Amino acid sequence: KAGVTQTPRYLIKTRGQQVTLSCSPISGHRSVSWYQQTPGQGLQFLFEYFSETQRNKGNFPGRFSGRQFSNSRSEMNVSTLELGDSALYLCASSLGQGAGNTIYFGEGSWLTVV
Amino acid sequence: AQSVAQPEDQVNVAEGNPLTVKCTYSVSGNPYLFWYVQYPNRGLQFLLKYITGDNLVKGSYGFEAEFNKSQTSFHLKKPSALVSDSALYFCAVRDSRGYQKVTFGTGTKLQVIP
Numbered sequence: 001k002a003g004v005t006q007t008p009r010y011l012i013k014t015r016g017q018q019v020t021l022s023c024s025p026i027s028g029h030r031s032v033s034w035y036q037q038t039p040g041q042g043l044q045f046l047f048e049y050f051s052e053t054q055r056n057k058g059n060f061p062g063r064f065s066g067r068q069f070s071n072s073r074s075e076m077n078v079s080t081l082e083l084g085d086s087a088l089y090l091c092a093s094s095l096g097q098g099a100g101n102t103i104y105f106g107e108g109s110w111l112t113v114v
Numbered sequence: 115a116q117s118v119a120q121p122e123d124q125v126n127v128a129e130g131n132p133l134t135v136k137c138t139y140s141v142s143g144n145p146y147l148f149w150y151v152q153y154p155n156r157g158l159q160f161l162l163k164y165i166t167g168d169n170l171v172k173g174s175y176g177f178e179a180e181f182n183k184s185q186t187s188f189h190l191k192k193p194s195a196l197v198s199d200s201a202l203y204f205c206a207v208r209d210s211r212g213y214q215k216v217t218f219g220t221g222t223k224l225q226v227i228p
Contacts (some may be wrong), residue, residue: 004157033216043204043218056215090157099208100146100165103216105157 002027004106006091012112018079021109025072025093031055032074033103034066037088046089049074050097081113116141118207120219127195128227135190135203135222143211147188149179152202152221161203164188175199195226 005024013019025032033048033056045058049068066076072093078085088108094101118139127133139145146165150158162173169181179190190203205219 035218042220045215045217048215055213058215092158097213099210099214100163102148102160102163104160105150107157 004091004093004104006089006106006109008109009107010110010112012114013081015081015083015113017081018077019081019111020075020077021089021091021111023074023076023091023093023106025074025091026104029093029095029104030072031094031097031101031103032068032072033092033094034074034076035090035092036060037090037108038086043090046076055097078111083113086111086113116145116207116209116214116217118205118217118219120203120205120222122222123220124223124225126225126227129197130194133192133195133199133224133226135205135224137188137190137205137219138186139188139205139207140186141207141209143209145186145188146208146210147179147181148206148208148216149173149177149188149190150204150206150218152204154201158204161190195224197226197228200224200226 007022031050034046036044047066048056052068063079068074090108092103092105094103148163149161152158164171164181172178202221208216
């Protein structure tokens with residue numbers, strides 16, 4: 001069974017540009033969540049989707065947005081990139097939205113903003 | 115509000131010795147607790163979780179964790195450390211009540227010395 005797939009794995013963007021990251025969850029998983037990981041801030045929760053609806057949102061500015069499609073795939077978008085947005089962006093999926101469901105992570109997308 | 119603390123930024127242990135990585139948590143309801151491991155430049159890998167039942171939970175790669183409700187702790191343990199266990203370990207908690215996000219600790223770097 002394929003794991004969580006994130007694309008692209010690595011990308012470099014210029015300050016002010018926007019970026020879209022994609023995530024394909026494990027087959028059958030309907031919940032997708034996104035995290036930002038940086039050396040200074042650790043793992044920060046961005047948002048979580050279930051059945052195309054945002055269920056939870058972290059404390060990030062409106063420049064960060066996401067969506068989930070009917071096939072459970074998800075994308076996140078960051079507009080007007082800042083240098084501080086350089087991070088590893090991790091997508092995770094789980095079978096359902098129950099609290100006991102295990103979330104499984106992808107390998108991440110490394111974003112560098114220059 | 116829920117929170118999780120990993121009091122040690124780094125733990126050093128000699129190969130073959132037992133290892134413990136500490137985690138304490140705070141939730142309003144009953145806790146669902148998770149441990150993940152992250153190798154360099156990789157995503158997080160699920161190790162084990164506690165939902166209910168036996169306080170000693172066994173997981174992948176010989177790891178286990180003990181849930182202690184009175185001390186609100188969920189320490190990760192392994193009887194005999196391997197050099198290949200060297201990685202970053204994250205504890206996470208989710209409140210069983212309502213629909214809360216998963217909260218991760220700041221991570222503990224485990225260094226197993228040959």
